[in-house]
Structure formats: C-alpha cells, structure tokens
Amino acid sequence: MVTHRIALIPGDGIGQEVTPAARHVLDTVGARHGVHFTYDEFDWSCARYHETGAMMPADGLEQIRQHDAIFLGAVGDPSVPDHVSLWGLLIPIRRGFRQYVNLRPVKVFEGLPSPVRTALPGQVDLVVVRENVEGEYGEVGGRLHRGFPEEMAVQEAVFTRAGVTRIAEYAFTLADNRRGVLTSATKSNGIVHTMPFWDEIVAEVATSHPDVTWRAEHIDALAAKLVLDPTRFDVIVGSNLFGDILSDLTAAVAGGIGIAPAANLNPEREFPSMFEPVHGSAPDIAGRGIANPLGAIWTAALLLDHLGHAEAAAEVEHAIAACLAKSPVRTPDLGGTANTVEFTKAVLEFA
Amino acid sequence: MVTHRIALIPGDGIGQEVTPAARHVLDTVGARHGVHFTYDEFDWSCARYHETGAMMPADGLEQIRQHDAIFLGAVGDPSVPDHVSLWGLLIPIRRGFRQYVNLRPVKVFEGLPSPVRTALPGQVDLVVVRENVEGEYGEVGGRLHRGFPEEMAVQEAVFTRAGVTRIAEYAFTLADNRRGVLTSATKSNGIVHTMPFWDEIVAEVATSHPDVTWRAEHIDALAAKLVLDPTRFDVIVGSNLFGDILSDLTAAVAGGIGIAPAANLNPEREFPSMFEPVHGSAPDIAGRGIANPLGAIWTAALLLDHLGHAEAAAEVEHAIAACLAKSPVRTPDLGGTANTVEFTKAVLEFA
Ligand SMILES: CC(C)[C@H](C(=O)O)[C@@H](O)C(=O)O
Ligand SMILES: CC(C)[C@H](C(=O)O)[C@@H](O)C(=O)O
Numbered sequence: 001m002v003t004h005r006i007a008l009i010p011g012d013g014i015g016q017e018v019t020p021a022a023r024h025v026l027d028t029v030g031a032r033h034g035v036h037f038t039y040d041e042f043d044w045s046c047a048r049y050h051e052t053g054a055m056m057p058a059d060g061l062e063q064i065r066q067h068d069a070i071f072l073g074a075v076g077d078p079s080v081p082d083h084v085s086l087w088g089l090l091i092p093i094r095r096g097f098r099q100y101v102n103l104r105p106v107k108v109f110e111g112l113p114s115p116v117r118t119a120l121p122g123q124v125d126l127v128v129v130r131e132n133v134e135g136e137y138g139e140v141g142g143r144l145h146r147g148f149p150e151e152m153a154v155q156e157a158v159f160t161r162a163g164v165t166r167i168a169e170y171a172f173t174l175a176d177n178r179r180g181v182l183t184s185a186t187k188s189n190g191i192v193h194t195m196p197f198w199d200e201i202v203a204e205v206a207t208s209h210p211d212v213t214w215r216a217e218h219i220d221a222l223a224a225k226l227v228l229d230p231t232r233f234d235v236i237v238g239s240n241l242f243g244d245i246l247s248d249l250t251a252a253v254a255g256g257i258g259i260a261p262a263a264n265l266n267p268e269r270e271f272p273s274m275f276e277p278v279h280g281s282a283p284d285i286a287g288r289g290i291a292n293p294l295g296a297i298w299t300a301a302l303l304l305d306h307l308g309h310a311e312a313a314a315e316v317e318h319a320i321a322a323c324l325a326k327s328p329v330r331t332p333d334l335g336g337t338a339n340t341v342e343f344t345k346a347v348l349e350f351a
Numbered sequence: 352m353v354t355h356r357i358a359l360i361p362g363d364g365i366g367q368e369v370t371p372a373a374r375h376v377l378d379t380v381g382a383r384h385g386v387h388f389t390y391d392e393f394d395w396s397c398a399r400y401h402e403t404g405a406m407m408p409a410d411g412l413e414q415i416r417q418h419d420a421i422f423l424g425a426v427g428d429p430s431v432p433d434h435v436s437l438w439g440l441l442i443p444i445r446r447g448f449r450q451y452v453n454l455r456p457v458k459v460f461e462g463l464p465s466p467v468r469t470a471l472p473g474q475v476d477l478v479v480v481r482e483n484v485e486g487e488y489g490e491v492g493g494r495l496h497r498g499f500p501e502e503m504a505v506q507e508a509v510f511t512r513a514g515v516t517r518i519a520e521y522a523f524t525l526a527d528n529r530r531g532v533l534t535s536a537t538k539s540n541g542i543v544h545t546m547p548f549w550d551e552i553v554a555e556v557a558t559s560h561p562d563v564t565w566r567a568e569h570i571d572a573l574a575a576k577l578v579l580d581p582t583r584f585d586v587i588v589g590s591n592l593f594g595d596i597l598s599d600l601t602a603a604v605a606g607g608i609g610i611a612p613a614a615n616l617n618p619e620r621e622f623p624s625m626f627e628p629v630h631g632s633a634p635d636i637a638g639r640g641i642a643n644p645l646g647a648i649w650t651a652a653l654l655l656d657h658l659g660h661a662e663a664a665a666e667v668e669h670a671i672a673a674c675l676a677k678s679p680v681r682t683p684d685l686g687g688t689a690n691t692v693e694f695t696k697a698v699l700e701f702a
Binding site for chain 1: 433434437438466467468469487488489490492493494496499500501502503504505506507508509510511512513538539540543544545547548549570571572574575576578579592595596598599600602603604607608
C-alpha cells in the first residue's frame, strides 16, 4: 500500500461540489490499485478573501510544499476582481512551484457530440502542452501618463532559452510516447522578436526526437485548422498565451470546457504539481449540486498518472468514456437530469 | 461619372490570379453605378525581392500615397522568409498609412456549409474589427545573450490611449449601424498590465454609444464560444493579436479562409486604405488559374463601400451569396471544376 498526501483546495462555487467527486474517485479507484490518499483541506478562496483580505495565507506555499500533489476545484467569484483572485492563489502556485507545463488532453467521446462536424467520436485525441510560467503572461510592464491623453500601457513578453527548451522537450517526449506528431504554435511572421526565437529552440529540441513528425503553424492559421480539421492533431505545444487560447478552443471542439481536465506539472518533482479542471466556479449554478463532475474526475486521472499509477488513471478515463457512451445518467449541462453525486456514481460503475 | 485611381499590387502566387478577378468586378459593377476605375500596377513581390533585394522601392509609399485605394492580391513565397516579405511590404503600408482598422466580415452563405453544426446559412453574420498598428505586434524588443544558455527574447506589447480609443470608437460606431451588439476580446484576468487598460477604454467609449449592448470576453473563452455558438455575435473588437486569431477562427467557422475579405482602413482618409483578401499566395496551386476569386471579389466590395459606393458594394456581396446558393459553378477548393475566370463570370451573372 502506497500513501499519497493531497492538498485539497475546493475554492469557490462549484469547486466545492466537484472536488468531493474527484476525491471519491481517487479513493475508490485508488483502493483497488493499492493506493491510499490522505487529504488536507484548505479554505483558500474568494470567501476567505472577503474575511481576511487574502486568498491564501502569506505562508500558503509553505503549507502545501510537502504534499504529493495539489487538487484545486475552481477559483473566482463576481465579487472579487479576477486579477485579485487569480494572482492571489492560482498564479503564485503555478509560478512558485515551477509548474511550467500546463497539460490539457482533449478527446471526442461517443455520446457527447462535438459542435464540429468532422470531429467524430474517437477521431479527436490530442493534448495541448502549454508553457505555464513565462512568455506573454508576465509581471513586467505598467502604465505611463495615467489618465492623460498620452497614457499608455506596456506588457513585456519574456521567453528564455531554458523556459522554451524545457517545454519543448516535454512536448516532444510526450509525442514520442503517443502518435509521434507535434504541432508548434507560433507567429514568427508577425511578432518580430520572440516567436522566431521560439521556433529556433523548438527546431533544436526536435533534432533529439527524430521519430516525431513536427511542424510549426502560425497561431491564426492553426486556430482555423482546429475547426476545419481537428482530427489530424496529436501534441500541440504553445506559449502561455497561445496554449491558453488553444486549450479552450480544442476543448470547445470536443464539446465544451465542462469536461476538460488540466494538470500544472513540475516534471522535475522539486515541488508538488497542481491538478485543476478547466471550468470555472460557475456562480450561476453553484450551490445546487448539479455541477458536471467529469472535468474534476478526468483531472483526478491526470493526478493518478502523475503519481505513477498509469493503470488506475487509464481505468478512470475508460470509465468516463464508457459511461458517456452507454449510460443516460448525466448532469443537466449534458442534457440529463442527474446531480453531481449521481453522475459520479454512474461513472464509477464503469471503472 | 466619378473616377477612382487604384494602386494594384497583385503580389505573389495566386495574388496574380485573383487580382484580375477583383478588377473585372470593380469595372463591371462600377460602370453600372457611374464609377470608373483607373489602375496603376506595381510589381512589389517576392519575385521583385529576388531581383532587386527589396520587396518594394525605398520610395514605395510615396508612389501610392495619392491613390484613392490600394488593392493587394497576396504576398509571400517559400523562398523568402515571411518576416522579410511581410515587413518589406504589407506591414509598412499598414503602419505608414495609419491603417489602424483591420476589418474582416464573416458570413455563412447558403451553398457553402460550415464545419460547425450550429452555423447555419444566414445565422452567422459578424465582423471582426482588429486593431492593426500597435499592441502585441510591435517593433520594440530583441534578444540578449544570443547563443548562450541564459539567452532570452523579449517583445513589448504597447497599447496607447489614442490607439485603443480610436479602434473602440470605430467598432462601436459600426455596431450602431448593424445589430447593436459588440464583444470586446480581452484577457484582463491573465495579462496584468495592458488588457485592464484596454477594458477601461472600451468601457469609456461605450458610454457614448448607449444603444450598443456590449460585453468583454476573455480571449480563451471567446475562442471556445465562437465554436460552440457562433450565431450570437455581431461586432467583435480585438487587439492586433487577438483580432488576428479571431478573424481566421471566425473565417474557419464560416467555411474556410478561402472566401474571406479584409480591409485595412485609415478611417480619417489621410492616406489610402488597403484591401486584401485574407488568403495567402498559395504556392501549391499558383499558376494553374484555379484559385478561388471570392475572397478578392468580396474584398472589392469592401473597397467600393469605402469609396462611398454602398449600393454597388451590396450588389457584389449579393452576387456572391446568390451564386453560391444557386449556381454549381465553383473552383475546386469548393468542390467544383471551374477555373478562376469562369467562377468570376458566374458571380457577375448574379450582380
Ligand atoms: C501575415 C501576417 C503578418 C498577417 C498578420 O498577422 O497581420 C496575416 O496573418 C493577416 O492576418 O493579415
Ligand atoms: C484564469 C486565467 C488566469 C487562467 C489562465 O489564463 O491561465 C485560465 O484561463 C486558465 O487557462 O487556467
């Protein structure tokens, strides 16, 4: 029996409802594979911000540094500006724990039709590998002449050789272990300085992965191709901004962001990695117990995989696919009448 | 009889084939509306670059400054790096002539099925208004420690109050003249400095357009919504990068970038505006006379409209729609067997 210690941050809104679903799946499937989980729960959230003025305590990162993994439900509430809630919790964890890979698998499942005609079940199976700690989303920038006609705002995108190399290396290695096809999102025809640099490093990393067929695609054309013919992609690697856009876009191609999972990985395991479904806190349906738990459950599978339990992870993914294909039980967002607990139970019946 | 002087830059590849189609349409439809066109043709292109070392002469902008409008076919060839061909021709014209609006209408036509299930003919009719001269695509940036492990590349995104105000003003005015719905692409939760500034100015401009219903949407979620439900959009305004991505994405939702038109506008008319179809030079099919001319023809309609001939413009757009709906004549990319000249003729039969 191996035991893992998980830091659980349910967060806001439906984060509170889908986190127990993920936990239930981890416990049930884990037990069958000799894996035991213990949980420490943290109330870091917008609610906490209203009470204490901070999304998490000043020593928050210290409190979870020794855990084997972090599970985060969802963060955000209309009463708190997004940049406060995100820069107060999500972003410090991603950056402080060097979670430089944001991994987002996308699949079209039987029983969950895609809005895109050609995206038939089983035909779309891709992973977006997003650079998660540098690039366009940085802290370098500011404003000048505030309030005057000559006011301006600047934002520095910073790409480092180390940063681009490690994300490219991760993506090529993943492609080596999948179908061997990689697409690098770029815009080297438009943005002058950073994207040709990105292209150069990706091409360098490619030389040590001779079995991967890869190409660079400009982000505008790539976005179009993902709608016109999503079936031909395997691994897509992109900068922080491009990866952000592409992961939501590909999730939509697969039917919506309601079931999409994400992992923020520190591949070197110097720090815990963080697992969070892609969906937000959904204040409009929060508190009614009807949130779709599939994003959280699939995210739990990524957590299992990261901790070395590939078989258990595959079992969870298989259960999601089988349940969607065979069972009418589902939450209202997918056209059913089940609640979160019932849908979770239905999935586990296929595990 | 009014006469307009057009600077014609056919450019590379299929640019040479679709430009005559646009010209044919301008002449034919113009004549009926008492509009006469004269053309000065310029050989600015990658071919010229190979002969002379420059995409256009040093005084290129001077040569076309007095024209009423510029029509550009397509620029680019595999033998010339994109950043050379683009920064040697397209970008200097956009920036030198303060063409700060990049306008890209998108429609789903009967007879040209969309890859997106819900995008039924007549249901998608939107315009992307892209900021075209500042923002993320700037000349400010560079590299440090070239070739060493500590190498980095930086790119400064610069947003000015004047630049954001004028593009927002253009977009809101356009929305006032259409269905009165505007979406502003943002990412104020992620990028710290520039996007909240963008949001603030858009909100300020909105106050003088009380009849427009508008909202800001984060670029990642917006990209997803454009696939999940493209029918609810009217005017979408975005920064240079966001507008670039969204215009290709929306064109794909409408069936591909093959028919998409674009206008680079200097609304103050200090300088000529430039009209260019969205598609590239398509070296793979160039020289065979089978390029789809619809992008160029629709672009000619935008040119007519800009020069004050709204009725003639509407006639061209109507002819495109009617031809697609009623005639089997079309180029191979749309499943037909016609060549460029035949397809152009077929469209004009509906004008
Ligand atoms: C080719 C490139 C520089 C250009 C741009 O990004 O502006 C193109 O993508 C476009 O949209 O016109
Ligand atoms: C909320 C936001 C800061 C975040 C991001 O852009 O990283 C989100 O869009 C995501 O993709 O996880």
